Amino acid sequence: MSSALDTLRKRFGHREFRPLQGEAIEALLAGRDVFLLMPTGGGKSLCYQLPALLMRGTAVVASPLVALMKDQVDALEGLGVAAAAYNSSLDGAAARRVLARLHAGELDLVYVAPERLVSAEFLARLDGLELALFAIDEAHCVSQWGHDFRPEYRQLDVLGQRYPGVPRIALTATADPHTREDVAAQLGLAEPLFLAGGFDRPNIRYRVVPKSRPVDQLLELTAGQPEASGIVYCLTRRRTEEVAAALAEAGLQAGAYHAGLTAVERRRVQERFLTGDLRTVVATVAFGMGIDKPDVRYVVHHDLPLSVEAYYQETGRAGRDGLPAEALLLYAPGDAGRAFALIERGRNHEQQRIERFKLRAMMAYAEGASCRRQALLHYFGEEAPAACGNCDVCLDPPETVDATEEARMALSCVFRVGQRFGAQYVVDVLVGSTKERLQANGHDKLPTWGVGRHHPRERWVALLRQLVHAGYLEQDLSRYAVLKLTDRAGPLLRGEETLRLALPRHVGRPRTAGRSGTSGSAGQRRSLAGDPGRASRREERPLSAAEEELFEELRSLRRRLAAEQGVPAYVVFNDRTLRELARRRPGSPGELLDVPGVGPAKLDRYGAVFLEALSDSSKGPASGQALAPEQPSLIGDADVRSQQPPRQ
Numbered sequence: 001m002s003s004a005l006d007t008l009r010k011r012f013g014h015r016e017f018r019p020l021q022g023e024a025i026e027a028l029l030a031g032r033d034v035f036l037l038m039p040t041g042g043g044k045s046l047c048y049q050l051p052a053l054l055m056r057g058t059a060v061v062a063s064p065l066v067a068l069m070k071d072q073v074d075a076l077e078g079l080g081v082a083a084a085a086y087n088s089s090l091d092g093a094a095a096r097r098v099l100a101r102l103h104a105g106e107l108d109l110v111y112v113a114p115e116r117l118v119s120a121e122f123l124a125r126l127d128g129l130e131l132a133l134f135a136i137d138e139a140h141c142v143s144q145w146g147h148d149f150r151p152e153y154r155q156l157d158v159l160g161q162r163y164p165g166v167p168r169i170a171l172t173a174t175a176d177p178h179t180r181e182d183v184a185a186q187l188g189l190a191e192p193l194f195l196a197g198g199f200d201r202p203n204i205r206y207r208v209v210p211k212s213r214p215v216d217q218l219l220e221l222t223a224g225q226p227e228a229s230g231i232v233y234c235l236t237r238r239r240t241e242e243v244a245a246a247l248a249e250a251g252l253q254a255g256a257y258h259a260g261l262t263a264v265e266r267r268r269v270q271e272r273f274l275t276g277d278l279r280t281v282v283a284t285v286a287f288g289m290g291i292d293k294p295d296v297r298y299v300v301h302h303d304l305p306l307s308v309e310a311y312y313q314e315t316g317r318a319g320r321d322g323l324p325a326e327a328l329l330l331y332a333p334g335d336a337g338r339a340f341a342l343i344e345r346g347r348n349h350e351q352q353r354i355e356r357f358k359l360r361a362m363m364a365y366a367e368g369a370s371c372r373r374q375a376l377l378h379y380f381g382e383e384a385p386a387a388c389g390n391c392d393v394c395l396d397p398p399e400t401v402d403a404t405e406e407a408r409m410a411l412s413c414v415f416r417v418g419q420r421f422g423a424q425y426v427v428d429v430l431v432g433s434t435k436e437r438l439q440a441n442g443h444d445k446l447p448t449w450g451v452g453r454h455h456p457r458e459r460w461v462a463l464l465r466q467l468v469h470a471g472y473l474e475q476d477l478s479r480y481a482v483l484k485l486t487d488r489a490g491p492l493l494r495g496e497e498t499l500r501l502a503l504p505r506h507v508g509r510p511r512t513a514g515r516s517g518t519s520g521s522a523g524q525r526r527s528l529a530g531d532p533g534r535a536s537r538r539e540e541r542p543l544s545a546a547e548e549e550l551f552e553e554l555r556s557l558r559r560r561l562a563a564e565q566g567v568p569a570y571v572v573f574n575d576r577t578l579r580e581l582a583r584r585r586p587g588s589p590g591e592l593l594d595v596p597g598v599g600p601a602k603l604d605r606y607g608a609v610f611l612e613a614l615s616d617s618s619k620g621p622a623s624g625q626a627l628a629p630e631q632p633s634l635i636g637d638a639d640v641r642s643q644q645p646p647r648q
Helices: 002-012 021-029 046-054 066-077 092-103 120-127 151-162 177-187 214-222 237-249 263-275 308-315 334-344 349-367 372-379 404-416 423-430 436-440 457-469 489-493 521-529 545-565 575-584 589-593 600-616
Strands: 034-037 058-062 083-086 109-112 131-136 168-172 193-196 204-210 229-234 254-257 280-284 296-301 325-331 400-402 473-476 482-485 500-502
Touching: 002 021, 002 046, 002 600, 021 034, 021 046, 021 193, 034 177, 046 058, 046 109, 046 131, 046 168, 066 083, 066 109, 066 263, 083 092, 092 120, 120 151, 131 151, 151 177, 168 177, 177 193, 204 372, 214 229, 214 237, 214 296, 214 325, 229 237, 237 254, 237 280, 254 263, 263 280, 263 545, 296 308, 308 349, 308 372, 325 349, 334 349, 349 372, 349 457, 372 457, 404 423, 404 457, 404 482, 404 489, 423 436, 423 457, 457 473, 457 500, 545 575, 545 600, 589 600
Parallel strands: 034 168, 034 193, 058 109, 058 131, 083 109, 131 168, 204 325, 229 280, 229 296, 254 280, 296 325
Antiparallel strands: 400 500, 473 482
């Protein structure tokens, strides 16, 4: 690990590992399998990229998206790291060059699609090579319980059988506890080290608003933020084209990105987005983006996502740099019908059942009246604070009522039916249904049968959803989403505590304009800018007016350098590093190296030009004076920039 820390500091420009990175890297270097769950932007990729530079042989990375492979390889090549992708986007000559480098032992990392990796031809190529490790990205695709199950991922278990001495790491940002166990079992990981980071992204403001004139709502969101980058997700290709055209017609730099476009068209849109020439990309949810861009300031869901996992993963592409960002869901109840129709097109009935459950959970989130962050974290099995203070529900609290008695009725009913049934069945008992199944089970004789008939079914359904969000109930997806009591339910059932719950919002129509959480333009603009002190716990203070001006000058310089080199702007420096440069105004190479995100490779390549720009800037604090203590290191997926270190 001393070599790993040395490489981190001298090559990557960071002073310390982020949470779980050190543990994952140490395990791989020791030859142990790892399952790593870390939120988007948490630095998952570094956990296999850095060991690949220290271990003998080539690291093989299974990645599902050509776009994601390109993004990773571009970033690594910018550091002088020997990396390549072997996929369908290559012509014959380019593919042969990659294979030649692979067989010559010249590559530190090679990125391959799962279906190609498990092919007999490619495995035969690997048999004669020295292999450092296998990394399985987006590992939730292995499990049928995951939100993006891909059958070809199931075949990756062959890696452990064929290369038993090569350590493997499975990485994902979205997996509930059941999915995690299933992934490890399906891959046959050998006594893996399980590492799970927190799901909380405090810099992201989560908001759900009624969908009303969606294009106007998108334009209101971006008003006053002409330089902000964002992604808008739509459910279908046709909607993607329509929304992109409408935004472009209104004067917003926007382009469509979906699987129906040619590879050349998709590559052009992605490269324009990465370099900053295109501010907004409108993409199909199903295709995904695979974008490693750290300065995405907003992610909008024009249509309802098909699962909470997909929603969390896609919103996680905002604010990877740790600065304030916005996640906005435009919700109309009718969207759910179209989403259910897409699910019914599938032929696997078991998979349809799972996807229907996940869609209902997403609807519950959208229609919920409790803290959005709390609901998300509970879904993934993580404890959450009572309220986050940075979502539409917390910023514009709904009316609450004493729900103690109703909650006790519902929890008691779940217990009395043996914790073996789902929400609809529990509601049938509460409202006194005479359905044949209920009578056959003898549940019409329970004390809780009919105790809730004075309320409509919809109210009980909403109550059960809130009890799940609040952590009093959990749903077991592997057993047809049956409801079970958690330890937290005991004190409430025993009368040791009371409970107030929010009345459901009327999500089907717009609320009164002018309040935070509405679809009014003032509320939209305010939420995108955010409250830096609340929205990002890492941000020590906003930039002063003079520092903000210098920051914009440095961004312009970065944009010019990136254009000259044909790389994304963040490959030069990310926004957080530029902000620190504006705060500290380093005046020497040594002072520049003290800025997080600046390592020797960046210093050699960009130090002189940035020091000159800082020297020529308007007079401010003394050169090199630190205006604030050093920020915690940010080792994001896109921040892996170094020259190739010596191999062991």
